[in-house]
Amino acid sequence: MWGGRFAAGPASVMREINASIPFDKRLWKQDIAGSKAHVAMLAKQGIVADGDAVAISTGLDIIAAEYEANGVPVNLDLEDIHMVTESRLAELIGPAAGRLHTARSRNDQVATDFRLWVRDAMDEVDAGLSALQTALVGRAQDNADAVMPGFTHLQSAQPVTLGHHLMAYYEMVRRDRSRFADARARLNESPLGAAALAGTGFPIDRHATAAALGFAKPTDNSLDSVSDRDFALDYLMAATQCSLHLSRLAEEFIIWASQPFGFVSLPDAYSTGSSIMPQKRNPDAAELVRGHAGRIAGCMNALVITMKGLPLAYSKDMQDDKPPVFEAHDLLGLSIAAMTGMIETVTFRTDRMRALAESGHATATDLADWLVREANVPFREAHHITGRAVKAADYKGVSLPALSLAELQAIDPRIDERLFAVLSIDASVASRVSHGGTAPAQVRERIAQARAALEAK
Numbered sequence: 001m002w003g004g005r006f007a008a009g010p011a012s013v014m015r016e017i018n019a020s021i022p023f024d025k026r027l028w029k030q031d032i033a034g035s036k037a038h039v040a041m042l043a044k045q046g047i048v049a050d051g052d053a054v055a056i057s058t059g060l061d062i063i064a065a066e067y068e069a070n071g072v073p074v075n076l077d078l079e080d081i082h083m084v085t086e087s088r089l090a091e092l093i094g095p096a097a098g099r100l101h102t103a104r105s106r107n108d109q110v111a112t113d114f115r116l117w118v119r120d121a122m123d124e125v126d127a128g129l130s131a132l133q134t135a136l137v138g139r140a141q142d143n144a145d146a147v148m149p150g151f152t153h154l155q156s157a158q159p160v161t162l163g164h165h166l167m168a169y170y171e172m173v174r175r176d177r178s179r180f181a182d183a184r185a186r187l188n189e190s191p192l193g194a195a196a197l198a199g200t201g202f203p204i205d206r207h208a209t210a211a212a213l214g215f216a217k218p219t220d221n222s223l224d225s226v227s228d229r230d231f232a233l234d235y236l237m238a239a240t241q242c243s244l245h246l247s248r249l250a251e252e253f254i255i256w257a258s259q260p261f262g263f264v265s266l267p268d269a270y271s272t273g274s275s276i277m278p279q280k281r282n283p284d285a286a287e288l289v290r291g292h293a294g295r296i297a298g299c300m301n302a303l304v305i306t307m308k309g310l311p312l313a314y315s316k317d318m319q320d321d322k323p324p325v326f327e328a329h330d331l332l333g334l335s336i337a338a339m340t341g342m343i344e345t346v347t348f349r350t351d352r353m354r355a356l357a358e359s360g361h362a363t364a365t366d367l368a369d370w371l372v373r374e375a376n377v378p379f380r381e382a383h384h385i386t387g388r389a390v391k392a393a394d395y396k397g398v399s400l401p402a403l404s405l406a407e408l409q410a411i412d413p414r415i416d417e418r419l420f421a422v423l424s425i426d427a428s429v430a431s432r433v434s435h436g437g438t439a440p441a442q443v444r445e446r447i448a449q450a451r452a453a454l455e456a457k
């Protein structure tokens with residue numbers, strides 16, 4: 001492509017270090033779309049003759065069909081997807097192929113292709129996350145009344161419902177989708193026509209190519225256009241945060257599936273056995289989702305460190321932008337699909353959850369609140385009285401509601417039999433009616449809103 005200035009070819013290690021075709025072949029659809037938009041604009045502006053433009057466009061369609069059928073040929077000598085395609089075009093249509101690159105550089109070309117690719121990736125992730133939300137909301141609906149222990153420090157804290165717990169993940173995913181949507185809106189400006197770095201003297205129409213490729217507008221500074229990889233970083237940061245949520249959900253499934261918890265039985269389809277221990281059913285899919293979150297964060301770090309300190313405009317370091325984005329996207333797609341499948345098919349052992357919720361003195365706060373409400377005891381004192389009641393129950397080896405009235409009154413005479421109505425876990429849960437609280441009525445309302453939001457999109 002640039003033989004005119006060179007006397008010798010590249011060293012073989014140069015070919016190898018320089019080539020991006022082994023990975024950037026994944027941009028082929030976007031590259032062809034960008035080239036077709038560019039050549040149509042060149043013809044409309046009278047920069048390339050109509051006949052040549054038709055030959056180029058038809059040739060690009062043929063190449064697309066070839067790639068679709070046989071994949072993209074990986075020729076390290078041709079360096080990247082842009083040159084592989086242009087060279088095939090020259091084979092197909094002859095010298096007219098050389099007119100395609102008028103008023104364009106690979107710098108704005110790759111920036112355009114990559115934006116288009118990341119935009120598609122964001123749309124794919126959004127569809128996956130919407131399906132995950134649908135699964136979460138469905139299981140939450142079925143379990144809006146199912147009481148389970150709520151934890152802080154992984155110690156039994158207060159009873160909550162399983163529906164409420166699942167809806168917590170709905171909220172996380174809602175924020176994830178909104179982060180991807182913000183990033184998509186910021187991404188959606190076309191760098192095509194910035195050329196190498198300074199713009200071009202040809203009378204191009206950047207608004208036309210932007211519109212043809214579905215961008216809201218052309219970018220406003222040619223130097224920034226070819227140097228900017230914020231859109232890829234935005235994608236990776238949103239992906240990292242999303243993967244953290246998936247990883248926390250996976251971690252809960254791993255804990256819940258362990259025998260001492262026994263809160264869930266993971267479906268066969270998402271578990272593996274052991275080659276030596278016949279009783280085993282391991283939560284491998286959940287563990288890999290947890291593991292993948294680390295790799296996705298690593299991809300985000302890789303591009304942050306690549307971009308840090310690069311001067312304007314294009315530097316070849318930026319060719320290293322694609323592998324971490326491709327890797328993160330593949331890992332995220334698998335993680336979303338695996339968690340969605342697990343949510344849809346996991347068996348919740350709600351009897352076991354209820355039994356554990358009954359056992360951890362989880363309604364101790366309700367006792368303290370009752371003393372405040374009914375006996376006008378200051379909360380700190382009520383806390384102390386309740387602590388003594390818990391100690392008495394532990395000493396007796398029973399849970400708090402199993403203490404007798406006499407035993408409770410020995411601790412504080414202001415306690416009367418009305419207390420027992422608030423010590424049950426169902427009463428405790430039903431009483432948490434503050435906005436966003438775990439009362440089944442609250443949770444059902446939130447589920448209805450979530451369903452409406454999912455249907456509206």
Ligand code: ARG
Pocket residue numbers: 020024079080106107110314316318319320
């Ligand atoms: N393969 C390059 C990349 O992915 C394309 C842009 C090359 N531009 C250049 N001036 N060498 O970044």
